[in-house]
Amino acid sequence: MLSFQEMRHLVKSVACIVVAWVFGSCATQVYLNRWEPAQVDLPRGLVLHIDAETRGPLRRELHRAFAQQISADGYYTVDGGGPCAHVRLHRVHVNMVEPSGEDKHHRRPYPNRVELTADVVCNHQRIYRRELSEYISCDYEDRPDWEGAAEDIAADVMRDLTPHLARYSMGVDAVDENPAVDQAAQACAAGNWEQGRQLAHAALQQNPNEAEACYVLGIIERNARNYAESDSWFRKAYQLKPESKYTSAIRGNAAQQAAEQRAYSQLNSSI
Numbered sequence: 512m513l514s515f516q517e518m519r520h521l522v523k524s525v526a527c528i529v530v531a532w533v534f535g536s537c538a539t540q541v542y543l544n545r546w547e548p549a550q551v552d553l554p555r556g557l558v559l560h561i562d563a564e565t566r567g568p569l570r571r572e573l574h575r576a577f578a579q580q581i582s583a584d585g586y587y588t589v590d591g592g593g594p595c596a597h598v599r600l601h602r603v604h605v606n607m608v609e610p611s612g613e614d615k616h617h618r619r620p621y622p623n624r625v626e627l628t629a630d631v632v633c634n635h636q637r638i639y640r641r642e643l644s645e646y647i648s649c650d651y652e653d654r655p656d657w658e659g660a661a662e663d664i665a666a667d668v669m670r671d672l673t674p675h676l677a678r679y680s681m682g683v684d685a686v687d688e689n690p691a692v693d694q695a696a697q698a699c700a701a702g703n704w705e706q707g708r709q710l711a712h713a714a715l716q717q718n719p720n721e722a723e724a725c726y727v728l729g730i731i732e733r734n735a736r737n738y739a740e741s742d743s744w745f746r747k748a749y750q751l752k753p754e755s756k757y758t759s760a761i762r763g764n765a766a767q768q769a770a771e772q773r774a775y776s777q778l779n780s781s782i
Contacts, residue, residue, distance in 0.1 A: 538682030539696035541727075543734050545767050546774035547677045551631060551639050554780045558595035559587045559672075565603040569625065572661035573600055580665040586673045594782055596633040598668065603627040605647075622647045622655045629668045643667060674774040681730050681760070686723055689714050695727045704731055722752035729760060738764050 559581055563573040577598065578589045606624040624646055631639035645663045648656045683696035695710035708731050714724035729744035741764055749757035 538684050539693060539700055540680040540682055541696055541699045541730055542678055542680045543730070544676045544678055546771045547675055548770055548773035549674050549777055550671045551633075552777060552780075553587070553596060553631075553633065553638075553672070554594070554782045555586055555778065556782045557587050558591050558593060559589060560595055560597045561589075562597055562599045562601075563603075564599070564601040565627075568657045569603070569605070569661065572657045573664065576658070576661040576665035577669070580662075580669045584669060584673050584675075596631055596638075598672075599630040599632060600627050600664075601630070619653060621649045621653045623649070625660050625664075627664070629664070631672065639671065641668065641671060674777045683727055683730070684723055686714075686721065689718055689721055689724070691717060692721060692723045692727065695724065699727065699731060699734075704734060707731055720751050722748040722754075722757070725751065726757060726760070733760075733764060733767070738768055 559577075561574055561577045563570045565573070581587050581589050604626045605622045606626065607620045608623045609620050624644060626642070626644045629639075629641045629643060630637050643664055645660045645667075647660045650656075683692065683699075685693040685696075691710050691714035695707045695714060698704075698710055699707035707727065711724045711727040711731070714721050714727075718724075725744045725748035729741045729748065732738070732741035732744060742761055745757050745760045745764070748754075749761075
């Protein structure tokens with residue numbers, strides 16, 4: 512039977528092996544940007560009126576947060592006449608928590624979450640709805656952070672209503688027998704796309720049947736918006752190694768092109 516010290520050493524050794532295996536097998540994440548269209552097709556420059564159907568500091572902070580977010584985005588306006596749409600914030604519920612006997616920080620009931628429904632109404636028709644639930648932090652004097660909750664709500668809604676750039680990642684698996692694949696992925700992850708291209712081609716020179724090197728080249732072409740070339744590399748990767756992530760990448764190209772075309776159309780629209 513193992514002693515306590517021997518058991519502890521064994522557990523530590525196994526933990527080190529597991530950690531090394533997990534981190535050694537992690538894919539290199541290559542980050543890209545893509546345009547996401549707004550969920551509603553409203554013209555650029557439209558006036559958005561904010562109707563917060565609540566009272567007190569939450570109402571004030573919601574109006575402030577939305578006006579600030581709209582001004583920062585620059586896609587809609589908050590002032591002026593002409594065509595407009597209404598952002599209706601209604602069915603507002605603030606959840607109150609009764610402090611327990613073990614709660615040393617709160618002496619009276621305090622809010623910890625606000626729930627509401629956000630609608631967008633244009634020409635008397637509702638064209639958007641989202642249910643939101645945001646956490647409310649409180650300080651030791653039971654003062655709720657209405658400002659932070661309102662800013663989170665405004666950011667969530669306006670992200671849906673405005674075409675914007677979104678960041679995402681694609682994972683490239685390391686190939687032990689061909690280190691140039693991981694080197695190419697790391698170069699792309701650092702923003703050195705041309706160096707990544709050269710290293711991916713070097714990996715193919717070492718092994719012309721290296722599917723993951725083709726995958727890296729597909730990612731590089733997607734980043735450059737060369738979707739036909741990107742599809743070609745992803746298809747070659749799948750032919751060499753039929754894995755679902757390569758077919759997912761091909762479908763992702765089609766979806767990204769469609770989304771970007773809609774986003775560009777929205778960005779070029781105006782009243």
